[in-house]
Amino acid sequence: MTEVSFAKSFLAALDGRPIKISLDHVEDPKTYQPRGAYILPKMPKAISKRKSTSVAPGQERSLVVTVKSLRNPPLDLRLSSQTINTSVHDVKTSVAKETGIAEDKIKILHKKKPVPDSKVLKDLVGEDDTTVEFSVMVIGGAAAAAPVVVKTETQNEVAQGSSGTDVLQTEDFWGDLQGFLLQRIRDEKLAEELTHTFQEAWKTK
Numbered sequence: 001m002t003e004v005s006f007a008k009s010f011l012a013a014l015d016g017r018p019i020k021i022s023l024d025h026v027e028d029p030k031t032y033q034p035r036g037a038y039i040l041p042k043m044p045k046a047i048s049k050r051k052s053t054s055v056a057p058g059q060e061r062s063l064v065v066t067v068k069s070l071r072n073p074p075l076d077l078r079l080s081s082q083t084i085n086t087s088v089h090d091v092k093t094s095v096a097k098e099t100g101i102a103e104d105k106i107k108i109l110h111k112k113k114p115v116p117d118s119k120v121l122k123d124l125v126g127e128d129d130t131t132v133e134f135s136v137m138v139i140g141g142a143a144a145a146a147p148v149v150v151k152t153e154t155q156n157e158v159a160q161g162s163s164g165t166d167v168l169q170t171e172d173f174w175g176d177l178q179g180f181l182l183q184r185i186r187d188e189k190l191a192e193e194l195t196h197t198f199q200e201a202w203k204t205k
Contacts, residue, residue, distance in 0.1 A: 060085065063132055095108075
């Protein structure tokens with residue numbers, strides 16, 4: 001009750017004081033002190049505009065797919081206007097169609113790692129990416145990319161190739177071996193070291 005009594009006495013004291021400003025008081029704007037315009041500080045670096053990646057309703061975002069290989073056979077292929085739902089198997093089919101290499105001889109890699117055929121492009125790229133790059137490994141090297149010779153009635157000669165120890169003297173054999181090891185152990189440096197070890201062991205035999 002002491003607090004209530006104090007509050008009542010305090011409010012009564014405030015009511016007894018004169019009001020300096022009436023309720024309908026309006027101050028003359030001419031009496032305001034002049035103030036300068038406030039200018040925002042300049043940014044040290046201009047903010048770059050973000051590129052809009054939005055597409056029209058009902059349309060899918062398209063990507064440019066680059067497929068490269070520095071090994072035998074060399075390959076540099078560009079596939080434009082590929083939707084984000086394009087599968088890796090479709091990319092492999094396009095590579096086989098453009099190069100003539102058998103589809104089962106092609107292995108697609110992304111960032112030096114094999115990619116399963118069931119993956120789609122949107123699983124491998126970010127929201128703002130417009131391109132994606134794959135590397136390709138041809139199982140069998142140049143031999144897999146060579147056209148198949150079909151024997152016909154008009155052919156009198158049969159194509160003959162190296163056999164036995166002669167095969168071990170060719171670069172294609174060691175390239176095929178390195179491709180096989182890379183597919184199994186999925187380590188390019190280790191596959192190259194093992195291939196070199198096997199080749200040196202054969203030469204010193």
